[in-house]
Amino acid sequence: MFNSLKGTITGKSGDRLTLLTGGVEWDVVMPAIDAGQLPAEGGEGRVYTWLYHREDQMKLYGFADESRRSTFLELLKVEGIGPKGAIKIMGGISQDELERALEAEDVSRLEAVPGLGKKTAQKMILVLKGKLAKALPAAASAPHGDLLEGLMEMGYDRRAAADALAKADAAIEASRCVTGEEREKLLFKQAIAYLSGGFSYSK
Numbered sequence: 691m692f693n694s695l696k697g698t699i700t701g702k703s704g705d706r707l708t709l710l711t712g713g714v715e716w717d718v719v720m721p722a723i724d725a726g727q728l729p730a731e732g733g734e735g736r737v738y739t740w741l742y743h744r745e746d747q748m749k750l751y752g753f754a755d756e757s758r759r760s761t762f763l764e765l766l767k768v769e770g771i772g773p774k775g776a777i778k779i780m781g782g783i784s785q786d787e788l789e790r791a792l793e794a795e796d797v798s799r800l801e802a803v804p805g806l807g808k809k810t811a812q813k814m815i816l817v818l819k820g821k822l823a824k825a826l827p828a829a830a831s832a833p834h835g836d837l838l839e840g841l842m843e844m845g846y847d848r849r850a851a852a853d854a855l856a857k858a859d860a861a862i863e864a865s866r867c868v869t870g871e872e873r874e875k876l877l878f879k880q881a882i883a884y885l886s887g888g889f890s891y892s893k
Contacts (some may be wrong), residue, residue: 729887
């Protein structure tokens with residue numbers, strides 16, 4: 691079974707993405723939020739996949755990372771939510787907001803997601819509370835907390851921002867070229883570059 695596809699992004703439109711790999715162009719359905727985390731058309735990207743196969747149709751669903759795919763599969767366990775509905779839900783609320791709403795049993799926040807009614811929101815809380823939350827530390831107490839808060843204020847998702855900082859930190863640490871305040875500035879710059887889909891270490 692497919693785990694992921696890596697290739698050139700040839701198109702983006704709403705919840706659809708096309709990806710060219712080895713001469714084959716894949717048509718992938720994915721949450722708009724996930725598609726937004728991938729590079730622009732012409733860039734190289736990796737999409738984690740799930741294949742929906744029935745006698746009368748076959749669709750390939752894609753996600754920015756494995757945790758997002760896991761969230762999609764958990765949503766399918768909720769009565770009344772199919773693949774199409776799960777994609778719409780995930781495209782209308784960030785991962786962090788979804789987890790917070792479930793843990794706080796915030797029905798009103800879930801109802802604000804396009805296409806999600808009160809009864810389905812209540813079912814989601816019943817089935818998924820405690821299943822998605824990763825018990826992430828508060829931004830201030832996380833590694834590079836100030837930088838993480840800065841990225842979040844710029845609109846980046848916390849998990850994506852933390853991952854970008856960790857990878858940028860590892861690359862800069864390996865170089866052993868900069869320290870102190872200069873290192874912090876470079877770390878922030880490279881994390882933004884990574885979040886934009888073009889990470890590469892450079893001073």
